[in-house]
Amino acid sequence: xxxxxxxxxxxxxxxxxxxxxxxxxxxxxxxxxxxxxxxxxxxxxxxxxxxxxxxxxxxxxxxxxxxxxxxxxxxxxxxxxxxxxxxxxxxxxxxxxxxxxxxxxxxxxxxxxxxxxxxxxxxxxxxxxxxx
Amino acid sequence: xxxxxxxxxxxxxxxxxxxxxxxxxxxxxxxxxxxxxxxxxxxxxxxxxxxxxxxxxxxxxxxxxxxxxxxxxxxxxxxxxxxxxxxxxxxxxxxxxxxxxxxxxxxxxxxxxxxxxxxxxxxxxxxxxxxx
Amino acid sequence: xxxxxxxxxxxxxxxxxxxxxxxxxxxxxxxxxxxxxxxxxxxxxxxxxxxxxxxxxxxxxxxxxxxxxxxxxxxxxxxxxxxxxxxxxxxxxxxxxxxxxxxxxxxxxxxxxxxxxxxxxxxxxxxxxxxx
Amino acid sequence: xxxxxxxxxxxxxxxxxxxxxxxxxxxxxxxxxxxxxxxxxxxxxxxxxxxxxxxxxxxxxxxxxxxxxxxxxxxxxxxxxxxxxxxxxxxxxxxxxxxxxxxxxxxxxxxxxxxxxxxxxxxxxxxxxxxx
Numbered sequence: 001x002x003x004x005x006x007x008x009x010x011x012x013x014x015x016x017x018x019x020x021x022x023x024x025x026x027x028x029x030x031x032x033x034x035x036x037x038x039x040x041x042x043x044x045x046x047x048x049x050x051x052x053x054x055x056x057x058x059x060x061x062x063x064x065x066x067x068x069x070x071x072x073x074x075x076x077x078x079x080x081x082x083x084x085x086x087x088x089x090x091x092x093x094x095x096x097x098x099x100x101x102x103x104x105x106x107x108x109x110x111x112x113x114x115x116x117x118x119x120x121x122x123x124x125x126x127x128x129x130x131x132x
Numbered sequence: 133x134x135x136x137x138x139x140x141x142x143x144x145x146x147x148x149x150x151x152x153x154x155x156x157x158x159x160x161x162x163x164x165x166x167x168x169x170x171x172x173x174x175x176x177x178x179x180x181x182x183x184x185x186x187x188x189x190x191x192x193x194x195x196x197x198x199x200x201x202x203x204x205x206x207x208x209x210x211x212x213x214x215x216x217x218x219x220x221x222x223x224x225x226x227x228x229x230x231x232x233x234x235x236x237x238x239x240x241x242x243x244x245x246x247x248x249x250x251x252x253x254x255x256x257x258x259x260x261x262x263x264x
Numbered sequence: 265x266x267x268x269x270x271x272x273x274x275x276x277x278x279x280x281x282x283x284x285x286x287x288x289x290x291x292x293x294x295x296x297x298x299x300x301x302x303x304x305x306x307x308x309x310x311x312x313x314x315x316x317x318x319x320x321x322x323x324x325x326x327x328x329x330x331x332x333x334x335x336x337x338x339x340x341x342x343x344x345x346x347x348x349x350x351x352x353x354x355x356x357x358x359x360x361x362x363x364x365x366x367x368x369x370x371x372x373x374x375x376x377x378x379x380x381x382x383x384x385x386x387x388x389x390x391x392x393x394x395x396x
Numbered sequence: 397x398x399x400x401x402x403x404x405x406x407x408x409x410x411x412x413x414x415x416x417x418x419x420x421x422x423x424x425x426x427x428x429x430x431x432x433x434x435x436x437x438x439x440x441x442x443x444x445x446x447x448x449x450x451x452x453x454x455x456x457x458x459x460x461x462x463x464x465x466x467x468x469x470x471x472x473x474x475x476x477x478x479x480x481x482x483x484x485x486x487x488x489x490x491x492x493x494x495x496x497x498x499x500x501x502x503x504x505x506x507x508x509x510x511x512x513x514x515x516x517x518x519x520x521x522x523x524x525x526x527x528x
Contacts, residue, residue: 014163014166014167014170015166015167015170015180015181015283015284016163016166016167016283016289016291018181018283018284019279019280019282019283019284020279020282020283020284020286020337020444020445020448020449021448021453021455022181022185022284025280026426026430026456026459027280027423027424027426027427027430028423030422030423030426031146031148031423034146034147034148034422034423035146035147035148038146038147042206047205047206048147048205048416049147049150049154049204049205049206049416052416052417053154053416057417059417059463059466060422060463061462061463062460062461062462062463063422063459063460063461063463064458064459064460065458065459066457066458067455067456067457067458067459070455072181073179073180073181073284074174074179074181147415147416148415148421148423150415150416151411151412151414151415151416152312152313152316152317152411152414152415152416152418152469153316153321153323154416157412158294158298158324158327159291159292159294159295159298159412160291162290162291162294163291166290166291180284181284184284184285185284189285191285191331191334192290192331193330193331194328194329194330194331195290195327195328195329195331196326196327196328196329197326197327198325198326199323199324199325199326199327202323205416278427278430278431278434279430279431279434279444279445280427280430280431282445286445286449295410295412298410298411298412299410299411299412302410302411306470311469311470312411312469313411313414313418313468313469313470317418336445337443337444337445338438338443338445
């Protein structure tokens with residue numbers, strides 16, 4: 001987290017997100033990553049909700065998450081977002097979760113997003129192009 | 133929200149919490165209310181997660197939610213928490229959600245909590261007594 | 265559950281719905297109730313998702329849930345749904361959750377639904393009228 | 397889905413799992429995959445919840461999900477589960493979601509699970525060994 005140019009969002013683990021094992025359930029990380037990604041996009045004037053109403057859908061085609069350590073109740077963490085254009089139609093978002101208190105790396109995600117139109121086909125002129 | 137003595141937590145609606153209707157799904161309000169309540173308790177050194185490990189369970193016996201207006205994607209809001217002891221064994225938490233931008237009242241919840249021990253019976257000496 | 269005329273849906277508690285206390289988190293009951301209600305409506309040819317696309321919104325105005333006993337991982341349960349017209353604009357759904365194995369009553373919900381149009385005002389001719 | 401030896405679980409998409417785009421939110425697929433995986437384990441007498449209480453934690457180390465097509469409200473689907481031992485300490489679960497009506501492949505997941513003890517270290521004798 002030395003690079004201060006990287007977008008980062010502060011969040012905290014909520015009690016109801018923890019499961020029987022006493023740690024945040026895996027699927028909630030995906031919610032965290034999505035929320036940070038959408039905040040990043042909003043910061044660049046790309047609004048997921050508004051686009052959906054216009055028939056422009058940012059669809060996740062693939063996600064890979066590596067879980068390094070477990071978030072627990074009340075843990076505060078930061079999620080970074082770095083976009084990378086990997087083909088004409090695909091954008092990959094590299095994201096990391098760091099425990100705010102210990103600076104430990106908790107999880108890494110790579111999410112590939114494709115922009116789809118009302119005809120369910122990839123759009124060549126994606127709003128995501130503005131990121132690059 | 134004129135009474136500055138009332139505990140209040142700032143939150144924001146996440147895109148994934150919105151449903152087909154484009155507004156935050158009802159059940160998520162219950163998550164919001166729970167999270168604010170647990171933060172309020174933590175502020176008073178009552179830790180839901182730690183208590184659960186000790187075999188002391190803060191159980192919701194009843195919840196009533198009135199939905200006044202719909203939260204939408206990106207809406208910022210504040211949740212207040214006011215505890216009231218309603219019987220020897222029951223504590224009721226009165227909570228309200230206000231839209232931060234418009235100050236509009238969005239929802240009201242009354243949640244009745246009972247403290248249960250490992251034998252599944254109400255505890256007479258609840259950690260919640262410290263609130264009064 | 266002697267009255268076989270009452271609509272009832274079979275469901276089971278999923279591990280990820282259980283929280284630190286090892287029981288199903290309160291807010292998930294609201295998801296269960298909603299899912300059973302929507303299945304009941306679908307059974308009567310009222311499709312929440314299709315209506316939303318047409319600008320007809322079935323909105324929860326109020327919900328009251330009494331938690332009688334805790335659902336645990338793998339518990340199978342049945343949710344009943346009984347509609348009642350409580351005013352020209354409001355329908356109340358009475359719902360109960362029974363543990364399938366023990367027949368114990370686990371929770372009771374009363375949900376008041378109002379039908380809203382695109383102008384955010386109650387619709388006088390609600391699709392819900394077909395239930396009565 | 398010709399191989400009838402492969403474990404498979406029937407599920408259906410719930411309205412509240414659909415987001416603003418009108419399709420099931422990505423993170424819910426992870427819940428679906430987890431639920432099917434835990435049912436598969438239970439079928440082999442491996443109980444995630446019971447193990448957690450014994451201090452034996454089945455932890456997801458990595459997950460990869462490919463989204464092929466979108467599940468919509470009311471869609472019924474089947475999730476398959478195939479375990480593979482990929483190292484002394486790691487088990488990978490290959491899972492696929494098929495739309496029940498169309499037989500279309502909707503999503504593929506590879507989930508790597510490690511068994512952890514109370515000391516937060518991998519257990520050499522994992523209950524998962526019984527699968528092979």
